[in-house]
Amino acid sequence: MRLATRAQGEPDGELLVVSGDARRCLSAGPRWPNLLAAITRWDVAEPALRALDARLAAGEGTALDESELRAPLPRSWQWLDGSAFPVHGRLMETAFSSPPIETDKPLMYQGMSDCFYGPTDPVPFPDAAQGIDFEGEFGVIVDAVPLGISAAQAMKHIKLVVQINDWSLRALALAEKKTGFGWIQAKPACSMAPYAVTPDALGAHWRDGRVCLDLAIDWNGRRFGNANGCEMAYGFHELIAHAAATRNLVAGTIIGSGTVANEEFARTGSSCISERRAIEIIADGKPSTPFMSFGDRVRMEAHMPEGAAPFGALDQEAVRA
Amino acid sequence: MRLATRAQGEPDGELLVVSGDARRCLSAGPRWPNLLAAITRWDVAEPALRALDARLAAGEGTALDESELRAPLPRSWQWLDGSAFPVHGRLMETAFSSPPIETDKPLMYQGMSDCFYGPTDPVPFPDAAQGIDFEGEFGVIVDAVPLGISAAQAMKHIKLVVQINDWSLRALALAEKKTGFGWIQAKPACSMAPYAVTPDALGAHWRDGRVCLDLAIDWNGRRFGNANGCEMAYGFHELIAHAAATRNLVAGTIIGSGTVANEEFARTGSSCISERRAIEIIADGKPSTPFMSFGDRVRMEAHMPEGAAPFGALDQEAVRA
Numbered sequence: 001m002r003l004a005t006r007a008q009g010e011p012d013g014e015l016l017v018v019s020g021d022a023r024r025c026l027s028a029g030p031r032w033p034n035l036l037a038a039i040t041r042w043d044v045a046e047p048a049l050r051a052l053d054a055r056l057a058a059g060e061g062t063a064l065d066e067s068e069l070r071a072p073l074p075r076s077w078q079w080l081d082g083s084a085f086p087v088h089g090r091l092m093e094t095a096f097s098s099p100p101i102e103t104d105k106p107l108m109y110q111g112m113s114d115c116f117y118g119p120t121d122p123v124p125f126p127d128a129a130q131g132i133d134f135e136g137e138f139g140v141i142v143d144a145v146p147l148g149i150s151a152a153q154a155m156k157h158i159k160l161v162v163q164i165n166d167w168s169l170r171a172l173a174l175a176e177k178k179t180g181f182g183w184i185q186a187k188p189a190c191s192m193a194p195y196a197v198t199p200d201a202l203g204a205h206w207r208d209g210r211v212c213l214d215l216a217i218d219w220n221g222r223r224f225g226n227a228n229g230c231e232m233a234y235g236f237h238e239l240i241a242h243a244a245a246t247r248n249l250v251a252g253t254i255i256g257s258g259t260v261a262n263e264e265f266a267r268t269g270s271s272c273i274s275e276r277r278a279i280e281i282i283a284d285g286k287p288s289t290p291f292m293s294f295g296d297r298v299r300m301e302a303h304m305p306e307g308a309a310p311f312g313a314l315d316q317e318a319v320r321a
Numbered sequence: 322m323r324l325a326t327r328a329q330g331e332p333d334g335e336l337l338v339v340s341g342d343a344r345r346c347l348s349a350g351p352r353w354p355n356l357l358a359a360i361t362r363w364d365v366a367e368p369a370l371r372a373l374d375a376r377l378a379a380g381e382g383t384a385l386d387e388s389e390l391r392a393p394l395p396r397s398w399q400w401l402d403g404s405a406f407p408v409h410g411r412l413m414e415t416a417f418s419s420p421p422i423e424t425d426k427p428l429m430y431q432g433m434s435d436c437f438y439g440p441t442d443p444v445p446f447p448d449a450a451q452g453i454d455f456e457g458e459f460g461v462i463v464d465a466v467p468l469g470i471s472a473a474q475a476m477k478h479i480k481l482v483v484q485i486n487d488w489s490l491r492a493l494a495l496a497e498k499k500t501g502f503g504w505i506q507a508k509p510a511c512s513m514a515p516y517a518v519t520p521d522a523l524g525a526h527w528r529d530g531r532v533c534l535d536l537a538i539d540w541n542g543r544r545f546g547n548a549n550g551c552e553m554a555y556g557f558h559e560l561i562a563h564a565a566a567t568r569n570l571v572a573g574t575i576i577g578s579g580t581v582a583n584e585e586f587a588r589t590g591s592s593c594i595s596e597r598r599a600i601e602i603i604a605d606g607k608p609s610t611p612f613m614s615f616g617d618r619v620r621m622e623a624h625m626p627e628g629a630a631p632f633g634a635l636d637q638e639a640v641r642a
Binding site for chain 1: 396398399401404422423424426428429430431432433434435436445446447451468469490493496497498499500501502503504505506507509510563564566567568569571574642
């Protein structure tokens with residue numbers, strides 16, 4: 001099942017169920033006005049939404065106008081972003097001669113959740129000298145998760161899978177990281193691709209709590225990366241268990257994978273500029289790829305092997321705030 | 322003006338305007354069903370709430386049952402906690418032989434905002450060996466703040482002042498801090514004292530973006546600290562400007578001061594156990610005060626010089642989750 005959110009006066013938008021070919025949709029209606037309401041009562045909402053999905057499969061529905069779509073969750077109560085691809089961390093540490101992070105747990109920070117930009121929204125930044133960068137990621141949306149849950153039990157709480165661009169300001173990031181407090185200025189609002197899908201919609205590509213799909217990233221129309229989501233050191237279920245060790249997770253919590261990265265980065269490319277610069281530093285002693293300029297575009301779209309894009313595309317321009 | 326939130330079926334509760342003596346109240350009514358709704362349209366809500374406040378001053382209203390009160394904001398979209406009292410950081414660094422944090426900006430992390438416990442809620446923790454600690458703080462609630470605002474302009478966006486206990490798990494905190502990613506497991510939900518007040522209600526004790534009041538902290542009935550909120554290195558307006566440097570702040574964002582601490586800590590005591598332990602380590606080479614046990618209570622209440630408690634009291638028990 002594939003869900004989307006249509007622009008509307010309301011800050012949370014209008015929840016749609018979308019056909020597999022993304023050509024038709026049915027409004028979820030007043031009982032489930034938006035995705036935040038639906039995920040809060042997913043036990044009741046899911047059967048109702050699946051019934052609409054069956055009607056779409058039978059040919060019902062109205063034409064979908066993709067230009068009206070926003071982030072599936074335009075805002076939520078909690079966004080917890082992991083950094084679960086080991087090769088990404090290793091490249092960054094090597095390039096910047098940082099000592100490896102000493103931890104036997106997943107890395108995770110809490111970020112801004114009150115705004116997720118929609119698929120084609122221009123993204124405002126105050127200053128291009130702050131090192132504007134994208135980070136291609138996958139994420140999951142959970143229903144309410146109780147404190148102390150095991151990773152195995154957490155798997156059942158993964159209700160939807162999403163694709164995210166975790167925009168970052170690299171010139172500010174290292175200084176904030178050094179404080180130990182995580183990121184405020186270096187991590188403004190993220191973007192979310194238009195479709196949230198149930199794990200079953202990914203078929204065999206949803207595996208061990210991982211999205212085993214290539215995430216194509218094009219910067220100003222040139223292929224930049226096409227790394228696969230499979231190489232997470234921790235699956236999303238393990239990230240959830242980590243997050244819920246001392247807190248209940250509110251329904252609608254979004255958990256991120258961190259920048260998708262592969263051991264074969266020479267073949268797959270990278271999912272953020274910073275990682276490519278790290279590779280350049282290791283190879284050449286200095287980076288040669290600049291960060292983004294105002295007016296630059298980045299497009300992100302994960303593909304099934306046969307070419308379908310389950311989450312749709314993020315295609316956005318960085319603009320001056 | 323003093324606001325509170327009454328328990329109700331709704332997750333956001335019911336907004337009340339409360340008389341100066343906390344004996345009477347008026348419901349804000351269906352137009353402003355809860356504080357999150359009111360702060361989102363504060364330009365319109367404030368005059369309506371002030372009109373109710375005038376009616377309370379004229380003797381109207383029904384009896385207030387304090388036992389029904391929850392956190393003024395039981396949940397919000399964003400909680401950004403500073404660490405603005407320099408003596409607290411210095412003591413911690415000295416005790417643990419940590420290098421000083423190198424930054425010319427305020428320290429701030431983003432924490433869990435989907436749940437703020439109410440004034441007498443028992444607070445669940447999974448394991449007393451995790452170093453259960455309280456942190457007495459002040460905080461402010463803002464309306465929508467635009468990206469790039471100056472500190473001077475930010476002052477106008479401080480609509481309400483609150484008193485917070487930022488519960489912390491110290492055995493988990495240092496390891497998370499070392500990752501640079503901030504705190505997930507070490508910072509579960511906070512608590513908020515029952516009354517949110519407009520800055521004018523603090524009179525001359527609201528000064529330069531600081532709450533210049535003593536915050537009395539009693540642990541199991543014994544006075545533990547009574548530090549004054551005046552010694553922030555950055556005022557709340559400066560913390561807001563820091564937070565808004567690269568993001569718009571959503572209405573209802575709560576900004577925290579960090580643990581209230583004074584240079585004369587020998588006289589004022591501390592607002593968290595960890596700081597007292599740091600003082601003990603510096604003096605004696607080792608800490609002698611343990612962290613909290615299940616069944617322990619902590620009470621926090623800021624006082625005006627004449628004894629009034631503008632935010633009311635937090636009085637809670639730590640319990641096993």
